[in-house]
Amino acid sequence: MGMIDWDAVQTAEHVQRGEVSAVECIEEALLRIESTNPTVNAFLHVDGEGALAKARFMDHNLTREAKANLPLAGVAVAIKDNMVTTDMPTTAGSKILEGFRSPYNATVVELLERAGAIVVGKTNMDEFAMGSSTEHSAYGVTRNPWDPNRVPGGSSGGSAAAVAARMVPLALGSDTGGSIRLPASYCGVFGIKPTYGRVSRYGLIAYASSLDQIGPLARSVRDLARTLHLIGRHDEKDATSLDVDTIPESPIPTALQSLRIGLPEEYFGEGIDIRVRTLIEKTLDQLRESGADLVPISLPHTRYAIATYYLIAPAEASSNLSRYDGVRYGLRVAGDDLIHMYQKTRQEGFGSEVKRRILLGTHALSAGYYDAYYLKAQKVRTLIRQDFDNAFAQVDLIVTPTVADLPFKLGERDLDPLQMYLTDIFTVTTNLAGIPGLSQPVGLVDGLPVGLQWMGPPLSEDRVLSAASALEAILPPPEWPLSGGIQE
Amino acid sequence: MTNQYEVVIGLEVHVELKTQTKLFCGCANAFGQDPNSQTCPVCLGLPGVLPVLNGEAVALAARAALALHCTVNSYSKFDRKQYFYPDLPKAYQISQYDQPLAENGHVTIQPSDGKRDIGIERIHMEEDAGKLNHLGQRLEDAEGSLVDLNRAGVPLIEIVSRPEMHSPEEARQYLVELRTILSYLDISDLRMEEGSMRCDANISLRPLDYTGSLADLPRVEIKNVNSFRNVQRSIEFEISRQRQLLQTGQRIVKETRGFDDASGSTYSQRSKEEANDYRYFPEPDLPPLVLSETWLQNQREALPQLPDELRQHLAQRGVAERDVEVLVQDLNLYHYWSQVVELVPDVRLVTNWLLSDYSRLMNAKGLNFATPQVSADGLASLLTLITSGTLSGKMAKEVLEAMFETGETAEAVVKRLGLSQITDRNAIKEIVSAVVAANPAVVQDFLSGKEKALTFLVGQVMKQTKGQAKPDLVNALLREVLAAYA
Amino acid sequence: MNLTEKEVRHVARLARLAISSTELSEATQALGRVLDYIDLLNELNTDAVPPTTHVEAIETVWRQDRVVPSLSPEAATANGPQVSSQMFVVPKILDRGEE
Numbered sequence A: 001m002g003m004i005d006w007d008a009v010q011t012a013e014h015v016q017r018g019e020v021s022a023v024e025c026i027e028e029a030l031l032r033i034e035s036t037n038p039t040v041n042a043f044l045h046v047d048g049e050g051a052l053a054k055a056r057f058m059d060h061n062l063t064r065e066a067k068a069n070l071p072l073a074g075v076a077v078a079i080k081d082n083m084v085t086t087d088m089p090t091t092a093g094s095k096i097l098e099g100f101r102s103p104y105n106a107t108v109v110e111l112l113e114r115a116g117a118i119v120v121g122k123t124n125m126d127e128f129a130m131g132s133s134t135e136h137s138a139y140g141v142t143r144n145p146w147d148p149n150r151v152p153g154g155s156s157g158g159s160a161a162a163v164a165a166r167m168v169p170l171a172l173g174s175d176t177g178g179s180i181r182l183p184a185s186y187c188g189v190f191g192i193k194p195t196y197g198r199v200s201r202y203g204l205i206a207y208a209s210s211l212d213q214i215g216p217l218a219r220s221v222r223d224l225a226r227t228l229h230l231i232g233r234h235d236e237k238d239a240t241s242l243d244v245d246t247i248p249e250s251p252i253p254t255a256l257q258s259l260r261i262g263l264p265e266e267y268f269g270e271g272i273d274i275r276v277r278t279l280i281e282k283t284l285d286q287l288r289e290s291g292a293d294l295v296p297i298s299l300p301h302t303r304y305a306i307a308t309y310y311l312i313a314p315a316e317a318s319s320n321l322s323r324y325d326g327v328r329y330g331l332r333v334a335g336d337d338l339i340h341m342y343q344k345t346r347q348e349g350f351g352s353e354v355k356r357r358i359l360l361g362t363h364a365l366s367a368g369y370y371d372a373y374y375l376k377a378q379k380v381r382t383l384i385r386q387d388f389d390n391a392f393a394q395v396d397l398i399v400t401p402t403v404a405d406l407p408f409k410l411g412e413r414d415l416d417p418l419q420m421y422l423t424d425i426f427t428v429t430t431n432l433a434g435i436p437g438l439s440q441p442v443g444l445v446d447g448l449p450v451g452l453q454w455m456g457p458p459l460s461e462d463r464v465l466s467a468a469s470a471l472e473a474i475l476p477p478p479e480w481p482l483s484g485g486i487q488e
Numbered sequence B: 001m002t003n004q005y006e007v008v009i010g011l012e013v014h015v016e017l018k019t020q021t022k023l024f025c026g027c028a029n030a031f032g033q034d035p036n037s038q039t040c041p042v043c044l045g046l047p048g049v050l051p052v053l054n055g056e057a058v059a060l061a062a063r064a065a066l067a068l069h070c071t072v073n074s075y076s077k078f079d080r081k082q083y084f085y086p087d088l089p090k091a092y093q094i095s096q097y098d099q100p101l102a103e104n105g106h107v108t109i110q111p112s113d114g115k116r117d118i119g120i121e122r123i124h125m126e127e128d129a130g131k132l133n134h135l136g137q138r139l140e141d142a143e144g145s146l147v148d149l150n151r152a153g154v155p156l157i158e159i160v161s162r163p164e165m166h167s168p169e170e171a172r173q174y175l176v177e178l179r180t181i182l183s184y185l186d187i188s189d190l191r192m193e194e195g196s197m198r199c200d201a202n203i204s205l206r207p208l209d210y211t212g213s214l215a216d217l218p219r220v221e222i223k224n225v226n227s228f229r230n231v232q233r234s235i236e237f238e239i240s241r242q243r244q245l246l247q248t249g250q251r252i253v254k255e256t257r258g259f260d261d262a263s264g265s266t267y268s269q270r271s272k273e274e275a276n277d278y279r280y281f282p283e284p285d286l287p288p289l290v291l292s293e294t295w296l297q298n299q300r301e302a303l304p305q306l307p308d309e310l311r312q313h314l315a316q317r318g319v320a321e322r323d324v325e326v327l328v329q330d331l332n333l334y335h336y337w338s339q340v341v342e343l344v345p346d347v348r349l350v351t352n353w354l355l356s357d358y359s360r361l362m363n364a365k366g367l368n369f370a371t372p373q374v375s376a377d378g379l380a381s382l383l384t385l386i387t388s389g390t391l392s393g394k395m396a397k398e399v400l401e402a403m404f405e406t407g408e409t410a411e412a413v414v415k416r417l418g419l420s421q422i423t424d425r426n427a428i429k430e431i432v433s434a435v436v437a438a439n440p441a442v443v444q445d446f447l448s449g450k451e452k453a454l455t456f457l458v459g460q461v462m463k464q465t466k467g468q469a470k471p472d473l474v475n476a477l478l479r480e481v482l483a484a485y486a
Numbered sequence C: 001m002n003l004t005e006k007e008v009r010h011v012a013r014l015a016r017l018a019i020s021s022t023e024l025s026e027a028t029q030a031l032g033r034v035l036d037y038i039d040l041l042n043e044l045n046t047d048a049v050p051p052t053t054h055v056e057a058i059e060t061v062w063r064q065d066r067v068v069p070s071l072s073p074e075a076a077t078a079n080g081p082q083v084s085s086q087m088f089v090v091p092k093i094l095d096r097g098e099e
C-alpha cells in the first residue's frame, strides 16, 4: 500500500514516527490534486506553497515528541469553502464573495491546524451550501470521481470528491439537510453530521443557522472519530456550542449482538432505486447475521420533513444572506443610489438557486404568512423530533439508506428544483431533530457507490461511530475510484 | 375647537448601556474613537460570525426594568428584525420581539392636576446600529455616505411607554423622571446630544367621540429628536399640524417624520407605502434567556436608592418641597448636601446656602457638583461660623466668594479680612448709647412713633462698627436704650 | 396556495433583488410549485404543538464583559469595495432605514 492509500490516522502515525516527513505527505497530496483535480474540479483554491511551508516548519522545528502529540501530524486536509480562512480566499461558491479574504479563521480550522493537520485547499460547493449536486457553484461543477458525467452530490461535493479521489485523506464539510452525507454516499466515502451544537459553527458561513453543522469526510470510521474528537469541542464564540465531553479519539467497534437497530418503514418504502435497496438489504442481512437485533419502527412524520425543511432553511437563509449587500466586502455593482446598488449587487452576485431560496424564505417570513409557513414548519419540526424521541426509546440506533438513488447525471435535475429538493428526503430529518447521522459506503452497484445511514440520539456520536466501525469490519474494504494513481 | 380632540402621546426611548464591551462581541463600548477602530468580525457582520450575549448588559437592563417597576420575565428570547441599511451590518438587528426582557412598569409624573403613573409597556434589549456620515449637509442632498461601525452592536434598551400622555408637558415630565431614575442606576451616559439616549414620539389625536381602539388611530412617529426641549417642540408642532389637518377635513397619514430644529417643524420621512416588513423571527444563534429568581434577587439588591425613596427621605428631613426636587435631580448635589448636613445639622441653613449662593457661584464658573469647588468640610466650617454667630450672612457670602477664588479655608479668609461679628453686648451697648446721644432729633422722631427712625439709628451703629455688629443684637440694644428715654 | 407575480415582486423588493421579468415568471412558477408541495403540512393539526426554535436544551449562554482587542481600522475595512478615511463609502441614500 502506498501513501495514497493511507487514511488520516495512518498518515499521522507515519509522520509521528518520523517514517515520512510532513513535506512528503503534502507533496503527495499536491501531486494527486494536480493529476485528478482537472477532471474532478473538487478544489476552488489550492495553496501548495503555503501548505509546503507549514509542512517544512513541522519537519524542521518540531521534535519527535512534539509531533507525537499532534493527532493529525502532516495530514493534508481540504476545507469546504464556506469555512473562513485567513490564508486563502473564502467564497462559499458564490460570486458575491469573490475576492473576499477573512481576517479570522473558523474555529474548526484552528483546531485542525493545532492538531498538526495542514490545509491544502478549499473545496467547491453549491453556492452557500444550497444544493444537492455541487452543480450550483459560481465556479463550475464538481464531477463524481466514479463517473465524471455524474454529480458528486452536494453541497459538500468538493470535499467528498477530494477524499474519494484520494487527493486528501480528510476533508471538512457542512451539513444543513444532508450536505455531508449525501455527497459521502454518492462518492463512496465516510461522512458524519454531528449533533447540533457538537462542533462550533464560528467561521462557518451560515446557510440555515438552526440546522447547520460541520463534520468530517474521510476514508475510514476511525478518521471520522479522530477528527470529530478534535473539532467537537465547546467554543465560547458560538452560543449554541454544547459544553459536553468530547468523544473518544478512537471508536471501539460495538459488539453487534448487543445492538437494537431500528429500520423505519418510511425509509424503505416506494421510490428507492431497486439496486440501492438490494445492496442495503444485503448489508442489513450481514448486520443481522452478526447478531444485531433489527426491528421495524415508524417515524410517522417523515413525509413532512422536506416541506418543513424547505420553509425553515430558506427563511433562515434569507436572513443570513442579507449581509451580502456590497457595502463592507465582496462584490459591489454600482448603482445610482443605495437601493439600486443593493439590488444590482445581489442580483448579479447570487446564482439562481440562491435567489429562489431567498425569495421563498422572505415570503415565508413576510407579514401575513409567518404563521402559515414559518411557525407551522417549526411546529411540525417538533413532531419530527418527537418521532425520534419515541424511536430511541425502543432502539439504540436507526439505519436507513442515505439516499434513495445512485448519483444522477449532471444537469438531470436542473429543470425542476422540487425534484432536486426531494433528493434530501432521508437526510433532512436528522438536521431537523438535531441528532447525529453518519453515511458509510457499503459497496458499489453498476460501478457507483451506495451509502448506508446511521442515526442516533443526541450526543450519541460515540455509539454511532462504534456501530459503523463494527460494520466496517465485516464489510470488504471500500474501493476507490481513479485508481490508476498519479500516472493516469 | 381645541377640545374636540384628545392628544395621545407614547414615547419610545432608546438608552445605550454603559458596559465595557458591546452586546454581542468583545469590542470596547467607547464613544468618540477613530472610525471603525472599535470593530471586529462580529460587529462588522463578516461571513461566519456568531453573536455571544454580554451578561453584564442583561444585568444593567434588568436593573433598569426593576427600577421602573417592571416585571422582569424569567423567560425571554432574541429575534431578528430585518431591514437593509448601511449602518446595520448584518441587515438585521438582534432585538427582542414578542417575549421581551421586561413588561408592565410605570413612571410617575406630576402634572398640575395631581400625580399620575404613565405605564411602561415593555423594555427590551437590542443592539445599536453604526453611524453614517453624509457627504453633504443633509441626507437628502448628500452624494453618498461614509459608514463607521464603532457604534454597531453597542447594547441598548428600548423603553416603550403606553400611549398615556396627553400633552407635550406630560411627555417632558415623563422623560425627565425617566432620565432621573436611570441616572441613579448609573447604567448609561444618558446624553441626548451624543445619542446615548434617544427618543421617538408617537402622536395621534383622538376625536372625543371616537370609540375604536387606539391602535387603529392614524399615528405619526417622530424619530430621533436630539434634546428634551426639541421633543416637546416637535410634539407641539405635530399636535397643531394634525389638528389643522383634521379641522380642514383632511386625513392624517400614518408615517414617520423627522424634526427640523431650525424651523421647529416636522417633515415626512417615509410614508406608509414604503412601510417596512421587518420579518421578525427567533434568533437561532442565541439560546433563550432564562433568568433565575436568585439572579434577579441579586439585581434587586444591586439597586441604589431611587428618586422616590430620596424624595421621601428629604421630606422627612424637613427639606422644602421645591428644594427636594432640586436635590433629587442632581445626585452629585445631593451627595454633597448630605455630607454637609452630617457636619451642620441645620438642614434649612445648609439647603438654603447650597441651593442659592453656592449654586450661583458654581454656575457662574460652569462647574457641577461632580467636582465641587469648595469641599463639603470647607462649606460646613463656614456655615458653623454663621450658626455660632461669628459671621453674619452678609459676611459669610463675602467669605464664600473668597474661598471660591483662592481656595482658602473659611477661617483663613475671616482672619485675612479681619472679619468677625461683634457679639460683645457691652461693647455694642457703648456704641449704641453714643449714637443715641449724638442724634437727639432722630430719637425724638422715634419716640413720637416713627418706627423708621430706628433703621437710621441701626445704620449709624453698623457704620461705626464697620458692619461687624450682630444686627439683631444692635436692634435689641437700641430698643433697650431708647426705652430709658421714653 | 397560489402565488402571484405581484407577490413575488414584493418579496424581491424586500430582499433587495432586482429580478428580471423572465426571472419573475420563472420564480413565480417554481415557488408556486414548492408552496403547493408545502401545503402538505396542512394535513397536520398543530394547534397544540409548541414550535421548535432551538433543538438544544440549553439556555442563558452569556459571556463576561471583558474587552477583546478590535481589528485595526485598516483590517476592518480591508475588504471594502470602496473605502475613504477608513470608512465604507455608500452611494446616495434616498430612503431611511430604521433607527
Ligand SMILES: [Mg+2]
Residues within 6 Å of the ligand: B095, B126, B158, C099
Ligand atoms: Mg428599537
Ligand SMILES: [Zn+2]
Residues within 6 Å of the ligand: B022, B025, B026, B027, B038, B039, B040, B041, B042, B043, B044, B153
Ligand atoms: Zn466587535
